[in-house]
Amino acid sequence: MGKLALVFPGQGAQYVGMGKDIYENYDKAKEVFEKGQKALGMDINKLMFEGPEESLSLTENTQPAILIHSIAILEVLKEKANIEPKAFAGLSLGEYSALVASGSFEFEDAVKFVRKRGKIMQEAVPEGTGSMAAILGLDRDILDEVIKECSVYGVIQAANYNCPGQIVISGELKPLEKAVELCKEKGAKRAVILNVSGPFHSSLLDGAGEKLKSELEAVNLGAVTYPVVSNVTGDYAEKEDIKELLVRQVSSSVMWEDSIGRLIDDGFDTFVEIGPGKTLSSFIKKISKKKNAKVSISNIDKAEDMEKFLSQE
Missing domain, CATH: 3.30.70.250 (Malonyl-CoA ACP transacylase, ACP-binding)
Incomplete structure (x- = not known):
């Protein structure tokens, strides 16, 4: 395997049934789901596995659901695969999964925080604005x-x-x-x-950023084990800048093409998308094509994806 980066999807990747077969097939994943559920104090597992879709699609529910799904897969991968990721990146919400993966954000803290983030973003702008x-x-x-x-x-x-x-x-x-x-x-x-609930990643969410800043003050972030690429800058984030970048992220452009471009320029040639959907894999394919770079791209969403990935190791 070449120089490996793990990437994590953001809001919009959710679907009813997400994570169910991962939960049922891997004890390590089940541990993550149960930890997430306990941290939230709600039956997020049932919502993910059974819906209804309207409730799962509420920002305050979608965000922790995607993070739990992503980290559950990550923990199984760490247990069963001989991988050594050298960097992490995530699209919008996915940046929190990347920070958990890097060791900077504790999982339980991140799950609770992104639920708050979802509520704050949802309430930031009146509907229809x-x-x-x-x-x-x-x-x-x-x-x-x-x-x-x-x-x-x-x-x-x-x-x-x-x-x-x-x-x-x-x-x-x-x-x-x-x-x-x-x-x-x-x-x-x-x-x-688009049929979305608000004008995310625009200056209309500056107020949401200020509320997030207040919430982040109570969170202790550790040092990152490997670099995390920031959505805001498209470059690696220093530990001391992470909180400020997360505040800016809700109202700033997501520089995903730039982020992947930076990793490719730095010699990353293997990307694994971890979490629901295949959207990031599609983006990376197009970015690498524009840069005339040969890269390997995989995605792990379901148990069958995990088994396929492990069989190729």
Whole structure:
């Protein structure tokens, strides 16, 4: 195995039934699920395994669910596979999973914190104030110009630079709608307002960041065993900067393409996505193609993915 980075998905990757077969097949995973459930003081396992989807999709439930699922898989992997990750990264919420993996954030503390984070983000902006939009197949520089042009109508900014040709924008409804129209005119393959509960990763969540800052003051972070790449900077985070970066993260653009680009530039050629879904694997494939880099990409979501990965070791 080459130089390995583990990456962790963010909100939107959840689904009813997530983690169930991992829980049932691996004792180490079951331990993680039970620890998470105890920390939260709620039956998060039942919600993940059985739904309903509406409740699982509430931000305050989605965030701890994805983190628990990801860390359960990680612990099984550590027990059964001979791997030595040299860096970690996570998309938005996934950055908390990365910090747990690195040893900086205690698991139980992280589970409780991301539930609070979800509530704070959910309550930050009145419903209907803003949203997000996905823009596919448009050059990053052109989209930046569109954002600049539409900012006269209100708050709008890039929320996620996911990979070449896939960027999410966020802000108030009027500038978003104008931007969607303009992106189509400029040749975007697709430009559509998303069905999300708020304008995440925009300045409309500055207030949420301030509340998170207060909550983070009570959290003790340890030193990272291996580097974690920050969403905010697309670069490695120093221990003393992690809290500030987590505060900024909710209202800043997620520099995912830059983050993976940095890892590839530093010789990382093996990526394993840990947690629900395969979204990050798709992003990494496109990023590596743009950089003409040959990389190995795997994802582990279910027990069958785990067994496949272990058989290739």
